[in-house]
Amino acid sequence: DIIRPLDFFKLYFTDILIDQTVKTTNEYAQMKIREKQLANKPIWHLWVDVTREEFMTFIGVILNTGTMPLASISEYWTTRSNSRIPFYSEVFRRDRFRQIFWMLHLQGNASSNTSLRTPIGKANNFLQYIDSKFAEHFIPGKDICVDESIVKFKGKIAFITYNPKKPTKWDIRIYVLADAETGYVYSILPYYGSLTTEDLEKPELPVSSRIPLTLVKKFLDNIPNAEGYHLYTDRCFTSIPLANELLKAKVHLIGTVMPNRKYLPAAIKKPKFSTKSTVAYKKKNTLVLAWKSKRIVIFLSTSDVASLESVTTRARGGVTINLLKLTVAIHYTKKMRAVNRADQYAATYCFLRKSFKWWRKLFFWGMEMCVINAYIMHKITRQQNNERPLTHLNFVKCLVDELVGNFRHQTSSRAQPSTSFVDIRLNNQLHIIRSGGKKDCAVCSDRKTPGKRRETRTYCDTCGTRKPGLHIGDCFAKYHTLENY
DSSP: OOOSHHHHHTTTSOHHHHHHHHHHHHHHHHHHHHHSOOOSSOGGGGOOOOOHHHHHHHHHHHHHHHHSOOSSGGGGGOOOTTTOOHHHHHHOOHHHHHHHHHHOOOOOOOOSSGGGGSHHHHHHHHHHHHHHHHHHTOOOOSEEEEEEEEEEOOSOOTTOEEOTTSSSOEEEEEEEEEETTTOOEEEEEEOOTHHHHTTSSOTTSOHHHHHHHHHHHHHHHHSTTOOOEEEEEOTTTOOHHHHHHHHHTTEEEEEEOOTTOTTOOHHHHSOOOOTTOEEEEEETTEEEEEEESSSEEEEEESSOOSOEEEEEEEOGGGOEEEEEEEHHHHHHHHHHHHHHHHHHHHHHSOOOOOOSOHHHHHHHHHHHHHHHHHHHHHHHHHHHTTOOOOOHHHHHHHHHHHHHTTGGGSOGGGSOOOTTTSSGGGSOSOOOEEEEEEEEBTTTOOTTSTTOOOEEEEEESSSTTTOOBOOTTHHHHHHHHOSOO
16 A cells, blocks of 8 residues: 555654644744734734645645755745746645745653753654654664764754764764665664763774664664675774674674774784785774785774775776685675665755754654665565566655645645634633733834834733733724724
8 A cells, every 4th residue: 555655754753743734833833923022014924724625735835945055045935037846836835845844853762861852852852752753664684784864953952963074074973873785775774972982882882883883782672583795884983892792692794994993903003014915813803904005004804804806997998807805805895885875865965054053953864764764665566566666766756746735725724723823802701901011002003114013011811822912902902803803
């Protein structure tokens, strides 16, 4: 029954998650509107509760913007003839899209831990949910890998990471365990600083070893009697202590190693040999090799032997030549290529916008991971049925069409008004007057006309979340008896 791109997407971004996000977004919007001293005619007076259909359309619009990057959100609703895109204005009014975008909210954890009831709790609750869905619908092959995914962010948060050598210097880190054959993201581990490190496996080991150990343990716990897996890691994680711990769990480790890692042989740390030479050391089941082609690369493996294989490659000018390469290097390059492909998917059609709220970044990152895993599942299913899969771009476009559906043909009157803004002012019921801070009178104040602004400290406490400011007497009577006051 799972055929359409939307079917695959909803394996992870489920109706339960959509309904929960819609509910918390509406509650948050009503709370914020209640707290604000609203001007006479801001867009928040036009707020109506978000429906499931509208939120799915919102997701579709977000995904579509990733396929056609523009300078700002407003550009998608421009009326200029040389750059107008009808799709966006047909689906949403610009102000309505902004309303939902600004009021987007996630369900937090009802935890006794204060840190988990902050924005960390909101982001973590969402990421844990999709993480459980990733593991529910896929079992990786014998080759898995651990890599890091970065979410660009330059705001002030305690767990932001900085690497001056990378194109994205400031970021939030999320570590992923993926299937090395397809690139499917099976498990994720967001990095929240000390909140994350205190829960990692093996406190006596460095964090770079504890992260893959934690991901592998969670993976093995989900699959009973799992053993014999091959874990591929890059030089940030690979070490001899990590290899020893993984062997206890009957998992092999293959990866590149930094030359300054502890417990490496001295001859490996500073190898002196000619081009296309190899230095190899083996202790029990752990093999360490230094190979020099253009530069020195050090490999660690608990499953390979120090052997060479002939490979065909192209040199400058398109000339085909045969080269000898380490077997472990060939295996490593092949398996890590699938994960790099998943990273390319994430970077190609992604929604990248500046945001003051870091947890929003994680929400949109998680949504992109749902799309990528859905696309990988689509490819696997099509290949099993001897059918040609869609390209990544066509898959995203089809998903956008299915998320939006017929919503684009409806007008802004389609939404049901929020109970906060139903015209209860004309319901012939008792309305309570209260006093508070200064507000513009909803009847006689006009900020657009010089000298016509009128303020009052009294307001109607019964009229929904707006609680309009009203002078006692004629203004109060007109507001509650006349349709056009």
